[in-house]
Amino acid sequence: MPPRLDYYTASPEALRGMLLLEASLSSMSLEKPLLELVKVRASQLNHCAFCADMHSTDARLAGVAERHLHALAVWRESPFFSRRERAALAWTEAMTLLAQSHAPDEVYGELSAAFSEREQVDLTMAISAINCWNRLAVGFRKQPQA
Template structure:
């Protein structure tokens, strides 16, 4: 593969805008573990190796079980996730996989039972944010495997 632009070195202004979304989400009422699980699941859908490496390490460092990580791709059948997590996964998938247009009413109804209006807006922003990071990392790949847990935890 031909050497690509180092987005973190050459695109600092663009990345600062992206980091601002992360800083906002870090102050939201959504659980950090849920945000990381959503980032991991969306990265699975998008095939973003760098983000999968990052979020799996962050999740493990914060005590997430291996079983829950291994089963995330089959969350509908796996009994290890809460109703809140399941609603978040369905929401994240519907917002990520946009081939059908709007999020189906059934998924919205399940989500609004588990999340306040503000939380659902923030969950949507979290899905948008990780989709953006996935696309940045797919366009300008970073070396996978060097990420250290918490490396990008705080961005102001």
């Protein structure tokens, strides 16, 4: 699919806001490998090839094992993920598929058992940001380099 437009040049002001949000997320309370897993999983759910490719690379650079990345799409069936990772991935799916999930109490219970209140907000902001990036990339057909 050919790209539709370059959203960075089409609206630098809008992208400046996104980049400021992204910069604030980098100093959050959460560990980088976990954040990258969350970004890859949300990108998979949103069918965002560009972001899935970019964040898979970033995850490897952050120390995420190849096995984790290969099993991410089937994390519920995989033994490779910690309780904290599972809670974050379940919350990622609930927030990304919000219209279907309605943020169930059971998923929130798992989240609150594994994350402090600050971490819960930081994680939710990170999930919100990657969902926004996914919508930009999918909507305007941004593609990873072949």
